[in-house]
Amino acid sequence: MREYNFAEAEKKWQEIWGETGVFHAENGSDKPKYYCLVEFPYPSGNGLHVGHPRSYTALDIVARKKRLQGYNVLYPMGWDAFGLPTENFAIKNHIHPELVTKKNVARFKSQLQSIGFSFDWSREVNTTDPGYYKWTQWIFLQLYKKGLAYKKEMPVNWCTSCKCVLANEEVVDGVCERCGSQVIRKVKSQWMLKITEYADRLVDDLDSVDYIERVKTQQRNWIGRSYGAEVDFSTSAGDKLTVYTTRADTLFGVTYMVLSPEHAYIDKWLASGAIGNAGDVAAYRAEAAKKSDFERTELNKDKTGVRLDGVTAINPANGVAVPIFISDYVLTSYGTGAVMGVPAHDSRDWDFAKKFGLDIIEVVSGSDVPVTEKCYTDVADGILVNSDFLNGLNVADAKEKIASWLSEKGLGRRKTNFKLRDWVFSRQRYWGEPIPMVRCEKCGWVPLDESELPLKLPMVDSYEPTDNGESPLAKLTDWVNTTCPCCGGAAQRETDTMPQWAGSSWYFLRYCDPHNSDALASKEALEYWTPVDWYNGGMEHTTLHLLYSRFWHKFLYDIGVVPTSEPYAKRTSHGMILGEDGEKMSKSRGNVVNPDDVVAQYGADTLRLYEMFIGDFEKTAPWSTSSIKGCKRFTERYWALGDMLCDGGVRPEMEGKFHRTIKKVTSDIDSLKANTAIAALMSLLNDIYASGKVTREELKIFTLLLNPFAPHVTEELYEECGFGKGISYDKWPEYDESKCAESTVEIAVQVNGKIKARLDVAADIDEAGALAAAKADGAVAAAIEGKTIVKELYVKGRLVNIVVR
């Protein structure tokens, strides 16, 4: 009995793959290309998590199979290394972030290599490398030149622990996405990127890509496009008050108006003395200002507000004067910061009207209960009433008609709104890309000349964040003080840095041509490799990295840098791996599994097989130490085939099974169902064992099929058997559809839908034959004895059902 020493064999093959460069992708190849991508990791001090290999193994399987199928495959890896954890660790331990990063990258790399991924390491990138972030800065300058980067003073999200602003996308449930600390409002001058300019295309182009549906839905929700109209109301104070509504059809049902507490008109009206109850209004505004946005939207289900005495709004449709309120359920940041109240047909307005005793006027009929009891929001079946020229129309037609009427009369206009806000792009931290901008008294903000790039992050001893909201770089006067690229006068550098999401917004482009110093990548390389054919990553990046990188890519497409308007043709997402207790793995729970330990104890092949066999790739799955043993046994049983080897081709009795398995494994890999592919291989292995031997041809096919999942043990056995130069030089097995069919099948015989018998019949038996065979069966004959046959059904190769009465 031959022993398989997985530790030795795995090391050996990893070295061979490294030396021979068999996984290097070729630029300028005649072969068809295939670009597989996984999200490059943030090299944290904790090392690799068992969640990482789930994603990496899945696409490694795809990459390895595609290579065997003759594709020139690009499967690269790199490091998303700027970021707060490294910086915080550096501060705590007084080690420069650059050194921390170097150390963490080295550890991650050796961990990844120990699992045997077929990455093309010659294309490794690191976002903190000046040769890399030169191009991140370059893209920023292009955005600036096209007017898509601007600096603006505005209220922003401020993480009290990170001491840094956050993008809207980084605030989850009112707390910092990264550290969970409280987020407060702070007015600051920030660099912003106009992602809103691309809002329509970011929604529309989702139709052209193959993303899993929940990713598309989540992005659509986040962008939040809605079609509606702006309507201009006049007011008794003489001002034109514009509201945004998606239900302009209900204009005749308006019984009041609401402004957000921050609305500019309130300052104006308070100043002019138009508001009678100025004291109450000021008090309400002060109260609202104290609450965070989160409190206002999340906890404030109960409607509050104050009526503005002395000011009314005039409904442009019917000239009716209605009261105006302020209430914090109206957001200043969406639409016009003012809404019209139609309590009969909007649940929020209904709540508000009930609370303040306002009129409720039905303008869409169709409700079962009076609108004074419950608001009626159905838009599909309602018919307009009490609405003058809209009466009798359905909601959709009424929307059209009122919108046209408003524009004709100059009282309003069609309008599309988005929830998406511009991307807050500056961070008051050290460990990020410097923003290549200079502030000059005379010239204002001036971009650095491209020849000055990269603008290197200065080496400093102290990089602690400050409480006053200034970047640590602000203290470096030597670095900060510079000359204006425009007028040559004294000027200061921008001291904020870019967010972590900057470097990852385009890294997949760099892989195409990672050593290019004249461009982020050559035109030819981008033409050949992009778009990414298959990108797998976490759901947590759907409205962060994935959205940002689509935005940047579209911009780069617009300025002619990349040839496609979408970066990723296909996007899938892996489920999280939980601890054995079914809880999220965390140090504090003590349920963390370290992949190094698994590799040491069971080997990389077993880890890979287990992570793929654990269950549905897209679902979360708890870790199970005992289940790993099954995968370990499987690799050992496979290895032991070497002891059962005999000469010959595929035995006739095994032929169908082999063809079916090739078919199953091939299609399962393409549809990300490695779990059932492995099950099919296990099943085939069981059949081989049952037959007592394996022929050379059979073993070779099995080895090739198993190789993407368990690359080391398959290479070792392939070599031992002398099948060829190496699996990388071989070809993926093909199947013959005609040979997949079995000659006989077992069909079920039902009487009135209940199974009465199972029969072995020829696979090509016809209906008459199957029915005859069924009736000849004793149990079936007994069941239909003396009854009238009402119906007879035959489903080819599956079952017969005889319906009797």
Next chain:
RNA sequence: GCGCCUGUGGUGGAAUUGGCAGACACGCAAGAUUUAGGAUCUUGUGCUCCGGCGUGCAGGUUCGACCCCUGUCAGGCGCACCA
């Protein structure tokens, strides 16, 4: 609150999308081997009062339902006053 997803043996999970539920694996049991344990191999393993009953629960459609429809419960995710 709204939307989406999930619910299958002791466990992880399969099921060609309306056609034999429980593939594959873990675990367990018995046997073989072994001084013993471990490892390995073989066999068995949804429940059952042996009539049947079984895919969270209650109905419905159908010759036939894990799959479709209605209601309901539980868990997860997303959105969350976006007018």
